[in-house]
Amino acid sequence: MSMTRRHSDLRARVPGLLGFDHVGIAVPDLDAAITFYRDLLGLHVIHREENLDQQVAEAMLSTRENGLLGSQLQLVMPLAEDSVLNRFLMRRGAGLHHVAYAVSDVRSASTILRHCGVRVLYDAPRAGTRGSQINFVHPKDTGGVLLELVEHAAADPHNG
Numbered sequence: 365m366s367m368t369r370r371h372s373d374l375r376a377r378v379p380g381l382l383g384f385d386h387v388g389i390a391v392p393d394l395d396a397a398i399t400f401y402r403d404l405l406g407l408h409v410i411h412r413e414e415n416l417d418q419q420v421a422e423a424m425l426s427t428r429e430n431g432l433l434g435s436q437l438q439l440v441m442p443l444a445e446d447s448v449l450n451r452f453l454m455r456r457g458a459g460l461h462h463v464a465y466a467v468s469d470v471r472s473a474s475t476i477l478r479h480c481g482v483r484v485l486y487d488a489p490r491a492g493t494r495g496s497q498i499n500f501v502h503p504k505d506t507g508g509v510l511l512e513l514v515e516h517a518a519a520d521p522h523n524g
């Protein structure tokens with residue numbers, strides 16, 4: 365399926381696109397990766413979480429100590445051998461895994477994207493980091509990059 369053809373077909377645009385949210389890196393050892401980015405760039409760990417639905421352990425790192433208005437890097441480590449993230453590590457190795465965009469309404473963004481002919485993975489949004497709601501577009505429909513949509517919880521100070 366040619367990306368060029370798909371793109372020339374696009375009539376709609378994602379509503380409520382707020383900006384980049386985070387870049388996701390697949391790592392085999394979360395603590396080692398955290399230490400690496402702390403030492404190398406001085407990034408701050410602003411959040412850690414295990415997401416059992418996604419079967420990942422996650423750390424969100426920011427250029428800012430309190431996270432507010434910082435640029436974010438999400439380190440994700442698989443929690444199960446049969447998880448999608450572990451399959452990624454086995455097939456492709458550690459490295460860039462996804463690019464996430466913040467949207468004001470993940471449901472309407474998903475609907476529009478589906479309408480544009482790209483595969484949105486979930487029928488309904490699922491639980492993401494810090495109480496957010498997330499969905500994904502298949503990397504084969506975006507030129508090779510897994511695209512995540514994030515709608516932050518209303519009460520999240522990092523919202524927007």
Ligand code: V0V
Nearest residue numbers: 388415418448449451452461492493500502503508509510
């Ligand atoms: C797979 N492929 C990728 C890829 N994952 N290409 C680029 N980026 C990725 N992340 C390629 C793979 O090399 C194959 O290409 C092809 O896609 C099919 O691979 P597969 O191993 O058979 O994979 P699938 O199709 O079973 O699974 C791929 C999808 C899966 C995208 C459907 O990874 C998925 O459901 N992802 C969404 C959930 C997720 O990734 N969660 C972890 C982050 P070749 O080699 O055949 O050409 S959780 C997160 O970000 C959270 C919680 C948050 O931010 O809050």
Ligand code: CO
Nearest residue numbers: 388438464512
């Ligand atoms: Co993510």
